[in-house]
Amino acid sequence: MRFALLEGRRVEAKPKQRATCPGCQSEVVAKCGKNNAWHWSHKARAHCDPWWETEGEWHRNWKNRFPVDWQEIICDDSASGERHIADVKIPSGLVIEFQHSTISPDEVKSREEYYKSIIWVIDGCKNDFDRVNFSLSHSRPNEEGLAHFTWYGRSQIFKRWHTTKPVFIDFGSKHGFWRVLHFDTVNKKGIVGLVNIDKFVNAVCSGTTDFSSACSGQVILATSL
Ligand SMILES: [Zn+2]
Structure with a gap:
């Protein structure tokens, strides 16, 4: 996803950041590679x-x-x-x-x-x-x-x-x-x-x-x- 929550604000992924998924409240990590648009990714998707x-x-x-x-x-x-x-x-x-x-x-x-x-x-x-x-x-x-x-x-x-x-x-x-x-x-x-x-x-x-x-x-x- 493009947005996650960090200190209560919707933010876009930046290298090495972690934030909270606004959907399931679990931790998401920033994926900032060369091939895909920068985004947030769940460590585990099970509950989202x-x-x-x-x-x-x-x-x-x-x-x-x-x-x-x-x-x-x-x-x-x-x-x-x-x-x-x-x-x-x-x-x-x-x-x-x-x-x-x-x-x-x-x-x-x-x-x-x-x-x-x-x-x-x-x-x-x-x-x-x-x-x-x-x-x-x-x-x-x-x-x-x-x-x-x-x-x-x-x-x-x-x-x-x-x-x-x-x-x-x-x-x-x-x-x-x-x-x-x-x-x-x-x-x-x-x-x-x-x-x-x-x-x-x-x-x-x-x-x-x-x-x-x-x-x-x-x-x-x-x-x-
Ligand atoms: Zn989630």
Whole structure:
């Protein structure tokens, strides 16, 4: 994780430091290598958030589009006593999870039930075949940014990320990333909307966009390519 507690303050990792995990209160040590972004690491992960994934550059870059005070937010559910760390939580309560690793449908459901107001941003470049297949399979976006596609790829990325919550997939394009608006798991045809990343971030940060439903029609599409 990027932040840990030292003398009551949220601090970033510095060489040879130790601090306290804000999630489980156990000791974390600074990992300040050359290959990965500097971060805090648990000596033992057993009692911390099982949903947490080790973050790479993709993860860190996305989180950094948002104010640091909104990153890695501890969330407590008073009813269940469950505690989790949201990647980004907007003061309005909306949680954004940046997902690089593959997770089971059960875990997707658990997280959605826990956070309730949640947007998924999926790393579509993790598998290069997915990125290439997607670029070959979608139509040119219309003036509203909408494109149709038929998924010939072998991976389950669209089937897996077929949920009632808003899902965006980042295939690494400079034009933006894609909101999955519809996917038919039988004929594998779908509709996606090209979303300008800056506009997305601005809209989310302003708190004015309602993402509570995947079908809300609030897509924040890129207006031009
Ligand atoms: Zn912890």
